[in-house]
Amino acid sequence: MSTVLVTGGSGFVGIHVVLQLLAAGHTVRTTVRRPERRDEVLTMLREGGVASPHSLSFFTADLTADQGWREAVAGCDYVLHVASPLSTRVPDHEDEMIIPARDGTLRVLRAARDAGVKRVVITSSLGAIGYGHPPRDAPFDETDWTNLGGADVQPYIKSKTLAERAAWDFVAREGDGLELSVVNPAGIFGPVLGPDFSGSIEIVKSLLDGAMPAVPRVYFGVVDVRDVADLHLRAMTAPEARGERFIAVSGETMSILDIARLLRRELGPRARRVPRLLAPDWVVRLAATRVPLLQAVVPMLGKVRRSTSAKARAELGWKARSNEEAILSTAESLIRLGLVKA
Template sequence: MSTVLVTGGSGFVGIHAVLQLLAAGHQVQTTVRRPDRRDDVLAMLREGGAASPESLSFFTADLTGDEGWREAVTGCDYVLHVASPLSTRVPKDENEMIMPARDGTLRVLRAARDAGVRRVVITSSLAAIGYGHPPQEKPFDETDWTNLDGADVQPYPKSKTLAERAAWDFVAREGGGLELSVVNPTGIFGPVLGPDFSGSIEIVKSLLDGAMPAVPRVHFGVVDVRDVADLHLRAMTAPEAKGERFIAVSGETLSILDIARILRRELGPRARRVPRLQAPDWVVRLAANRIPLLRGVVPMLGKVRKSTSAKARRLLGWQPRSNEEAILSTAESLIRLGLVKA
């Protein structure tokens, strides 16, 4: 078995990647930003049923600094670069999000190259593929790139696009023998193992909590975190994945109202606070003047970005769970862990 570094092991995707690597018998090294996050990672691994956490080693490293990365990659055959800065607010200066994403990715790649790592798999996003374009019926695929001059390109899509572009450029120009693969997930749902989770999970939590009387007209693709982790592991070792990017999406694009309907239909009384109505766009725009979290939503109103995972299915044999299973496993885990209103 190989030795694999997972950056950001305390994160939502990172912890599931660590779980699957341990289950497959790999030696795993992971980075955390602070030493005290080690206990959080171990608790989430226990929640996820990890049988052999003794095969896991911890290193302290942050995307914003050089310290710790050389030690973290030493002895590794592969790196899954999952860690990424993500904020629930729109920063006043977009560079607050762009620079850690791009510069952090380059730090990891340099350290991996210098340590003789065979391949790095980077977690990018559909945000690096499907934004800044006029409406289109054709699903986005891996040949597409976000148009950074587009009117709807907020700091997060820009950060993911620039970080991924920088990664491909680095490997082409100065990567030596380092190989690169990239996974581009849509909205990531699935079972939560602790209080750390992605912005997508916040949507389900807000619906279950009844935090919004009506939902905005926002659409996105859905994928289960377990399938995102599985795709990383496939891209890590498959010869066909060298130099390729792979969209991770389960099925048809859903609206937030679609998600609310799934929750009400399947959870019964436990979904009693989930809203039934979709807010008019003008109401959302007006509310965004008072609620900072909604400002990032406004450019997404009414826009449907279809995407396809045909390439991952064809080349890597990837078979993701359904949209419904991803959504319901999110809700069930939030309820089980007491992370939503009783």
Template sequence: MSTVLVTGGSGFVGVHVVLQLMAAGHKVRTTVRRPDRRDDVLAMLREGGAAAPESLSFFTADLTADDGWREAAAGCDYVLHVASPLSTNVPEDESEMIIPARDGTLRVLRSAREAGVRRVVITSSLGAIGYGHLPREKPFDETDWTNLEGADVQPYIKSKTLAERAAWDFIAHEGGGLELSVVNPAGIFGPVLGPDFSGSIEIVKSLLDGAMPAVPRVYFGVVDVRDVADLHLRAMMAPEAKGERFIAVSGETMSILDIGKVLRRELGPRARRVPRFQAPDWLVRLAATRVPLLRAVVPMLGRVRHSSSAKARSVLGWQPRSNDEAILATAESLIRLGLVRS
């Protein structure tokens, strides 16, 4: 089997990618920003059911520095670039998020090219596709790009868009024989393996904790992290994936209120704190003046973005779990690991 480097193995998506690569028999390497994160990754792999990971090795590398990337990529057949700077807060200076995302992606690509890697698969985002546009009924697909001048384009969205643009430009002008595929996930849910998880998971945690008396009128696509990992492996191996983008979204767009309804229906008393009401937009805007976490929500109020995963299904045979299954798996894992209020 192949030798595969996964960047950011301590992250929510990264550790699931590592799990599936190991299960498929690949020799896996992963990067962590600090050597002490190795034990965290091993603990999450055990939680995910992995046996003793003899086929896994660790390298220390950070997206903001050159050190370690050449050594990590040397001898690899494939690189899955999953690592990305992510913050639940809106930074005062958007370059704090944009520069590490863009420059880190280019560091990984240069290292892969110099190492003779066959293909790099990058985890981008639906945020690089469906933002900054006027409302429309037609679903977004892989031919669309986010309009960076749009009012709803937050720094994280801009960072993912500019990083992916930079990757395609690099392949076109400096890539040599290096191949590129890109996965563009919607909101990522699914089983949590440890205390590190994505902002999407934080939504379910907040609902279960009863942190919000009412929820904002926000909508997004849903996909299970296990299916995101599976799509990475398919994009890595399939000849048809060369030079292509693939949206990872399971089904119809959901609101946060819809997610709450799923939790109450499936969890019963365990979802007793989940709010039942949607806050009016004016109240959310008012609260955002005092609660920094809500600032990123305001531009999203009432915006419904439909997107299609038809390409991933038809070209790569991808079959994702349902929205409800992804949301329920999120909640069950948070409860099992004691990460929500008892």
């Protein structure tokens, strides 16, 4: 088995990647920004069914600083770079997200190259593929890149695009034989193991909490976090994955209203606060002038971006759970952990 570093093991995707690596018998390392987050990771691993992770070790490293990365990657066969800055608000300046994402990715790649790591797998996003384009019926695939001049390109989307571009450029110019693969997930849902989760999960939590009386007309692709983790492991070792990108999406896009209806239908009384109504676009735009969280929603209103994971399925044998299972497992875990209103 291999020695694998997972950056950002305390995050929603990172913890599931760690779980699957441990289950496969690998020796796993993970980085945390602060040493005290080690206990949070161990708590989430117990929730995920791993009581005593003897083959897991921790390193303190931050994407914004050089310290700790050389030690973290020393002796590793592979690095899965999952950590990335993520915010549910629009930052005051886009560089608050862009610089840590891009420069942090380059830090990890330099350390991996210098340590003789075989391959790095980076968690990018569908946001690096399907934004800034005019409406189209054809699904986006791995040959597409986000057009950074588009009106719907928010700072997070821009940060993921620029970080991935920088990674490919680095490997081509300075990689010295370092291999790179990239996973581009759609909206990531699935079982939550603790209070640290992604913006996609926040959508389900807000619906269950009744935080909005009506939902905006927003659509996105869906994928289960367990399947995202599985694709990372496949991309880590498969010869076919060298130098390739892989979209991770389960199927057709869903709207937030679709999710709300699914929750009400399947959860019964536990979904009593979930809204039934669709908010008119003009109401969302007006509300966004007073609610900063909604500012990132406005450019997405009514836009449907279809994408395909045919490449991952055909070349890596990847399979994905249904949209419905991904959404419902999110809701069930939030309820079980007491993370929604009683």
